[in-house]
Each structure stands twice: as structure tokens, then as C-alpha cells.
Amino acid sequence: MNVRVSAGPAAKGAVPGRPRVRDRIFDTACELFYRHGIRAVGVDAIASEAGTNKMSFYRSFPSKDDLVAEYLRDQEKEYWAWWDGAVVADAGHPRRQIEALFDAFLDLARIRASSDCGCKVSRGCPLGNAAVEIPEDNQTLGEIVHSYKSEIRKRLRKLAREAGAREPEALGDALMLLMEGGYQTRLTFPNNTGPVAAIAKAARVLVDAHLN
Incomplete structure (x- = not known):
């Protein structure tokens, strides 16, 4: 989701209204x-x-890796807040929750594409991007990730199972592939002109195929 909001009380001696150094x-x-990516951005920058x-x-973070770890966990927290917000209205109705997730995904893509939305340009899934950069030995x-x-x-497999899918693991994995692919097409097609525009409809087709 990548929405940054500074929090916490100001440090002693800090300028009122200005985030403390660590923030x-x-x-x-x-x-x-x-x-720009994790590897491309150094401590000096x-x-x-x-x-x-x-x-x-280094007074704030013992190492760059410690900072990266906090960044990833923060992005994860934001994602689950988005997820929970997307499905809460349809609690108890797993099929509608699946549809709501992909409707919310598409809505977010449309907002990101708006020139006057005031939000950051979408660069895909922060943790998915990080997976490409993290060394295997880290x-x-x-x-x-x-x-x-x-x-x-x-979560997707659980929703598929609760919706009554014949093969809930297969449906859950297919939905995940659809979601992951949606992130990537947002990177390669400007203003969401690519396949991501069909993601909500594609999710419904998948669900129908596994329930009917």
C-alpha cells in the first residue's frame, strides 16, 4: 500500500510539528x-x-538490514489493514469476500492511475519487489517475505474452502497468481491499460469454474 504517516511523540528538543529524526x-x-529498490538506495542517500x-x-538503526526489515514489516501491516477493510462488509460470505478483494484491488489500481489522486506512483508489491533483491543467504x-x-x-485457500470450492487449494493458488500478476502488469502497462483492468472479472470467472 505504501502510505507513510509519521507517528509517535516528538523527541526531546525536536522542532514542534517536525517528525523526529528516526521517523x-x-x-x-x-x-x-x-x-528505486532496496539495493539501489544506500545509507548516505x-x-x-x-x-x-x-x-x-546508525543511532536510529543498527544497520541497513534492520531498517529494511522494519520497512517490510510496516508494508505488510498496511497490506493486512487494506485486506481486512476490503472484506469486512461481507463477513460470513466467503465468495463475496473474494470478489470484494479483487474489486478493491482494481479500485486501488484506478486510484493510482489518477493524475490528481495525490498518491505515490505504483511500483507493484513492495515485498514482492524485495524478494528479487534479497540475497539467498539473508x-x-x-x-x-x-x-x-x-x-x-x-487466506485465499481458506476463503476458497469456505466458499465451497471443489479444489480449494487450486482455486486459492489460482487467485494468488492472478493477484501477483496484476501487480506486475501495473508496472508494464501505463495507467492500468493492461490486463489488470480485467482482474475483478477474471476472479469471478475462476470462482465460477470451481463452484459450478
Whole structure:
């Protein structure tokens, strides 16, 4: 979702109304990581963009990996808040919840494409993007991404099972592939002119095929 809001009380001696140094560093890093990638953004760039220095950076975060881990967990938290908000109105109706998820996905894509929405340009799924950049031997960051994606798969399979699908695991996985592909086509087709425009309809076709 990639919406950054600074929180927490101001640090002692901070300028009233201005985020404390740690929040500025974190918010700046989130923006830069999402737009340019984790590897492409170094500590110097983050500190400079946040209006501070490397000493302040390392007082706030022991390492860049610690900052990346917090970024990924924060993005995950935002995603689950979006998910829960999308399905809450249809609680107890799993098929409608599946449809609501993909309707919300499409609505978000349309909002991102609006030139006057005031939101950040979509660069796809932050954790999916990170998975490409995280080295195989970085178990800490890799596990954050793996656990997140596994939970999406688990939730979609659960909804498919509760909706009465003949093969709930297959339907859940197909829905996940559809969602993951939707993120990627938003990157390659400007203003959502690509296949993502059909994602809500495609989800309904999948559900129908597994329920009828």
C-alpha cells in the first residue's frame, strides 16, 4: 500500500510539528526503497534525503538490514489493514469476500492511475519487489517475505474452502497468481491499460469454474 504517516511523540528538543529524526529516516527510506529498490538506495542517500547524517542513521538503526526489515514489516501491516477493510462488509460470505478483494484491488489500481489522486506512483508489491533483491543467504529478510506471501496463500485457500470450492487449494493458488500478476502488469502497462483492468472479472470467472 505504501502510505507513510509519521507517528509517535516528538523527541526531546525536536522542532514542534517536525517528525523526529528516526521517523524522518524511516519515512524517507520507505519512499526511496519503494521507488528505486532496496539495493539501489544506500545509507548516505537515505540520510541526505532525510536531512540528517550517517551518525544519526546508525543511532536510529543498527544497520541497513534492520531498517529494511522494519520497512517490510510496516508494508505488510498496511497490506493486512487494506485486506481486512476490503472484506469486512461481507463477513460470513466467503465468495463475496473474494470478489470484494479483487474489486478493491482494481479500485486501488484506478486510484493510482489518477493524475490528481495525490498518491505515490505504483511500483507493484513492495515485498514482492524485495524478494528479487534479497540475497539467498539473508534468512531474516527472506523469511519476512516468505511468511507474508504464505499468509496470502493461506487466506485465499481458506476463503476458497469456505466458499465451497471443489479444489480449494487450486482455486486459492489460482487467485494468488492472478493477484501477483496484476501487480506486475501495473508496472508494464501505463495507467492500468493492461490486463489488470480485467482482474475483478477474471476472479469471478475462476470462482465460477470451481463452484459450478
